[in-house]
Amino acid sequence: MNGDVDSFNQLVVRWERPIYALAYRTIGREEDARDIVQDTFLRAFRALPGFKGQAKFSSWLYRIALNLCRDWMRKQRRTPTVPMPEHVDLVELASEQGPVESIEDLVARREMSRAVALAMKHLPDEQRTAIILKEYHGLTFQEIADLQGCPLSTVKTRLYQGLSVLRRQLEEDASTRRGPGSGSNEKAS
């Protein structure tokens, strides 16, 4: 049993960050994403005797985490909370500045990150999850189809539709940030 715990803890170290990234990008809240990571590994450990290796361990973890995210989102829809406003604090940014990235680059990256996060919120859950699994976790179409319980063609459609919506949203956001009168170079979408 101790061997199981030791081995499992090594798997936790290997997978806790990817699972956190998945949870954070899916639900968008740091604290709750951490809770989901904890619940994911607890559930996985308890269900470990039933895991027969029919799927990859990572896929199994992703499934548990996605189910928890889905439960969390359902609960949030029933009792919505006001999200914290996101401020861009230049002092804070300067303290985080790395040796390579200038403050201007950092601000631009933060702005883009914020814009992506905002645009992702507009997507339906299935499209957003498919994009997250594909873009940030490198899953194959088939693995996403298995996780989402849908045909392969549906995964591709979800990806295409999601990316198309993101493209429009990000182009609108970019034109808004550039301000009026600077849209002459905009691409026609």
Next chain:
Amino acid sequence: MSDTFRCDDKETLVAYLYGEIEPEMRRQVDGHLRTCTACTREIEGLQHVRGDLESWLPPEPELGFTIVQKPLAVAVPQPADASAWSSVPTWARYAAAVLVMGVGVAIANVQVRYAPEGLTITTGWLAPVERIAAVPSTAPPDLVQPVTAPARDDEWRQALAALEAEMRQEIQSVRQSAPPASGFGARLARAANENDAAFKEMRALVAESEKRQQRELAIRLLQFNREVETRRLTDLARIDSNFGHLYGATGVTGEKVNVLMRRASNQPQQ
């Protein structure tokens, strides 16, 4: 999936975008993109979105989540109230024992006196005074010499020493001979045998207790070593993971710098 790529075949376009496409179909899409401006623009737009998505990084979390197993209880029989006493320090236990004994003595009104007429022990419930030198009336007169209360201390000591020597001699003779059937000697022999048995039992208990403690110590040491080893492996894996993350972040930053430099070099000078 059709054999020839068409503009409205978005599934194949996505497969091409992510590189999960058959080589033959890839060639068809490549050929189509050379002639179709709309599809070329679309695929470039989607690739640009994918580039933008890279900027969305999750915050660095403080995780360090580990499964901890509760230590197994050692199978040592414990008294019912062991858990209550286990939290009490040893000195407090001794103090409590002394206190209880003192209270018991006080309740029994035990009095110990050493007077010229001899050592006396009295209790509140047993009013008659018992002299320690008193000889039981049932003892055979030929084996035990009656001792009267000596008037002087030296006589009392000599009488006590004589009695002790006589008893030792008697015990020795009983041990050497066959077990007597009855009499005071038999009782002494039985008592000696019982004492021996009690000592043996006590030694056995002490030996067993020592073995048990050694076993517990070994179990604890084993458990401790295992926990240290687990922690070491976990730390190593974490360090490895952090290094990997750092390398990844450095690579991403370098890639972004390259992209920015390419963009800057492509922009016209103002």
